[in-house]
Amino acid sequence: MxxxxxxxxxxxxxxxxxxxxxxxxxxxxxxxxxxxxxxxxxxxxxxxxxxxxxxxxxxxxxxxxxxxxxxxxxxxxxxxxxxxxxxxxxxxxxxxxxxxxxxxxxxxxxxxxxxxxxxxxxxxxxxxxxxxxxxxxxxxxxxxxxxxxxxxxxxxxxxxxxxxxxxxxxxxxxxxxxxxxxxxxxxxxxxxxxxxxxxxxxxxxxxxxxxxxxxxxxxxxxxxxxxxxxxxxxxxxxxxxxGPGRPDLTVPDSVDPVELSRRLRAGEWVVDLRHRVAFADTHLQGSVSFEYGRGDNFTSYLGWVIPWNQPLTLLGPHGEVHKAIRDLARIGIDNPDAAVGPDSTGLDIGALAPQSPRASYEHGDWNLFASERKPEDVVLDVRRPDEFKTSHIKGALNVPVYELLARISELPDDRIWVHCATGYRASVAASLLDRAGREVVLINARFRDAAGSGIETVP
The missing domain is CATH 3.60.15.10 (Ribonuclease Z/Hydroxyacylglutathione hydrolase-like)
Structure with missing residues (x-):
C-alpha cells in the first residue's frame, strides 16, 4: 500500500x-x-x-x-x-x-x-x-x-x-x-x-x-x-x-478598461492581488487589497470578508490571477472576471483603467506609529477576539477584519492606524477603510514586535 x-x-x-x-x-x-x-x-x-x-x-x-x-x-x-x-x-x-x-x-x-x-x-x-x-x-x-x-x-x-x-x-x-x-x-x-x-x-x-x-x-x-x-x-x-460540477479554471478575457471603471464607480468588488505595500502606494480608487501568494490567507479571508455571491473582478498579473481563480473555485466562487496585466512586479495597475482615479494611503512599521501617532488617532486591531484578549495595544479598539464591513460606521472619524498579527489582515482592513473614504495608516509589521518599539501592550 x-x-x-x-x-x-x-x-x-x-x-x-x-x-x-x-x-x-x-x-x-x-x-x-x-x-x-x-x-x-x-x-x-x-x-x-x-x-x-x-x-x-x-x-x-x-x-x-x-x-x-x-x-x-x-x-x-x-x-x-x-x-x-x-x-x-x-x-x-x-x-x-x-x-x-x-x-x-x-x-x-x-x-x-x-x-x-x-x-x-x-x-x-x-x-x-x-x-x-x-x-x-x-x-x-x-x-x-x-x-x-x-x-x-x-x-x-x-x-x-x-x-x-x-x-x-x-x-x-x-x-x-x-x-x-x-x-x-x-x-x-x-x-x-x-x-x-x-x-x-x-x-x-x-x-x-x-x-x-x-x-x-x-x-x-x-x-x-x-x-x-x-x-x-x-x-x-x-x-x-x-453535487457540485467541475469548475472552469481558465483565465477569462481581460475586462475592458471602460467596463472596469464602471464597476469601480458602481461599488462592485474589485480585488487587487498585488503586494499590500504596492497597493497602499497606488491603487484604483474603490478596489480592495487581498494580496496573493504571501502565506496562505488569501482564499479564507476573501471568502470571509466579501459578501457571498457578489460580482467579483480580480486585478493582477496573469499568473497570480490564474492561481487565484483555482483557489476561489475550491470555495465555490466560480468564474470571476479579471483585468489582467503582464507577469511583472512592475505592473502599472492604473493602466487597467486609465479613466479611473487612483488612491493611496500611508504605511509603515511600529517605529512610524510611535513617532507619528497623535493622541486623537484611533488604533484598530483587526485580529480575532481571542488574539486581542491575549495581548493588545493599550487603548486599541478590536473589530475583527471579518466584521469590519458591517461596523465601519461605529469607528470614530479620526485617523485610523490598523494592525493585525502579521500585516495581512490589516492590509485588507486598511483597503476597506480607504474604500469607505476613511483616513487610514497601515501598520505593516508583526504585532509581536510592537513592544520592542516601545509600544505599551496589555495585559
Whole structure:
C-alpha cells in the first residue's frame, strides 16, 4: 500500500490517493481534481473508488466529478441527504479496492454523519494499515463541533470524545494517521500540532482528546476554545450535498478598461492581488487589497470578508490571477472576471483603467506609529477576539477584519492606524477603510514586535 498526499495549504487541508500499485482509492478530493489525476498518473494506477469522510464545510468537493469521470464508485455515508447517485456506505462495512480492505468506521463529532476509513493490506508489507480520519482525530486535537448548529455543538463534542476512542480501538497502534483537516484549517479546534505525520499510537499518548480521562472536562475545554470561522462555510455543505460540477479554471478575457471603471464607480468588488505595500502606494480608487501568494490567507479571508455571491473582478498579473481563480473555485466562487496585466512586479495597475482615479494611503512599521501617532488617532486591531484578549495595544479598539464591513460606521472619524498579527489582515482592513473614504495608516509589521518599539501592550 502506498499513500500519496495532495496538499492544499491555502485551506489547511489534505486529500489522499491510496493504492496497491494497480488501483486506487481517493479520500476527500478537492474540487480541482487535476492534481489528484496527476498523482494517479505518476503512480501508474487507476482510480476505482472515491470516498468522502463527510459533507465538507470548508471547501467544495471534487469527489462527484472525479468519480463520474473515472467510472469510480463514489462512497458517501448512506445517512447523508444528497441529490446525486452514490454508493451508500455504513458503519462496519468493508469494501475492497484491489488487494486493499477498506473498513468504514462511524466517527460522529465534526458532523453527525462523519465517517473514517481504516485501510489495510493484509497480503503485502506485513499488513500495513492507514487511518483516514477526516475531521475526527487530527494531529494533536480534533475537528471543531460547532459547524452544524449551535444547538448541536455540545452534543457533537461529546460524540467527538467517544468517536476518537472508537477509531483507536478499530486501528492498530502502528497505523499511520491521515487526517483531512488540522494543517491550518479553520475546521480544527484546540491545540492542533504542527507535525507533518503521526501514528495512532503517538496520538494515543499525546492528543488531549485521548489523554483526558474526563469527558466533561474535555468538552468544556473544547467549547471554550471555539473561535470564529469563515462566513462562506455556511454555503459549502449545501453545495456538496447538491453535487457540485467541475469548475472552469481558465483565465477569462481581460475586462475592458471602460467596463472596469464602471464597476469601480458602481461599488462592485474589485480585488487587487498585488503586494499590500504596492497597493497602499497606488491603487484604483474603490478596489480592495487581498494580496496573493504571501502565506496562505488569501482564499479564507476573501471568502470571509466579501459578501457571498457578489460580482467579483480580480486585478493582477496573469499568473497570480490564474492561481487565484483555482483557489476561489475550491470555495465555490466560480468564474470571476479579471483585468489582467503582464507577469511583472512592475505592473502599472492604473493602466487597467486609465479613466479611473487612483488612491493611496500611508504605511509603515511600529517605529512610524510611535513617532507619528497623535493622541486623537484611533488604533484598530483587526485580529480575532481571542488574539486581542491575549495581548493588545493599550487603548486599541478590536473589530475583527471579518466584521469590519458591517461596523465601519461605529469607528470614530479620526485617523485610523490598523494592525493585525502579521500585516495581512490589516492590509485588507486598511483597503476597506480607504474604500469607505476613511483616513487610514497601515501598520505593516508583526504585532509581536510592537513592544520592542516601545509600544505599551496589555495585559
Amino acid at each position: 502506498d499513500v500519496v498526499v495532495i496538499e492544499t495549504p491555502q485551506l489547511g487541508d489534505r486529500s489522499y490517493l491510496v493504492h496497491d500499485g494497480s488501483v486506487a482509492l481517493v479520500i476527500d478530493p478537492q474540487r480541482d481534481i487535476d492534481r489528484v489525476e496527476k498523482a494517479a498518473r505518476d503512480a501508474g494506477v487507476r482510480i476505482t473508488h472515491v470516498a468522502e469522510t463527510h459533507l465538507h464545510n470548508d471547501y467544495v468537493t471534487g469527489g462527484l466529478v472525479l468519480a463520474e469521470k473515472h467510472g469510480a464508485a463514489y462512497l458517501v455515508n448512506a445517512a447523508d441527504e444528497v441529490s446525486f447517485v452514490r454508493v451508500p456506505v455504513t458503519d462496519g462495512q468493508v469494501l475492497h479496492v484491489g488487494r486493499l480492505a477498506v473498513s468504514v468506521v462511524a466517527t460522529p463529532g465534526h458532523t453527525h454523519t462523519h465517517l473514517s476509513y481504516v485501510v489495510r493490506d493484509d497480503t503485502y508489507d506485513g499488513g500495513l494499515e492507514a487511518v483516514f480520519s477526516g475531521g475526527s482525530l487530527l494531529y494533536g486535537s480534533v475537528g471543531r463541533t460547532d459547524l452544524v448548529s449551535p444547538h448541536d455543538t455540545a452534543k457533537l463534542a461529546h460524540e467527538q470524545y467517544s468517536s476518537v476512542r472508537r477509531l483507536v480501538d478499530a486501528s492498530r497502534p502502528e497505523a499511520a494517521l491521515y487526517p483531512t483537516h488540522g494543517f491550518g484549517s479553520f475546521c480544527s479546534i484546540g491545540p492542533a500540532s504542527r507535525q507533518e505525520s503521526s501514528t495512532i499510537a503517538e496520538q494515543a499518548k499525546s492528543n488531549h482528546a485521548l489523554t483526558d480521562p474526563h469527558e466533561d472536562h474535555f468538552v468544556a475545554e473544547l467549547l471554550e476554545n471555539i473561535s470564529a470561522y469563515p462566513a462562506y462555510y455556511a454555503h459549502m455543505s449545501p453545495l456538496n450535498a447538491a
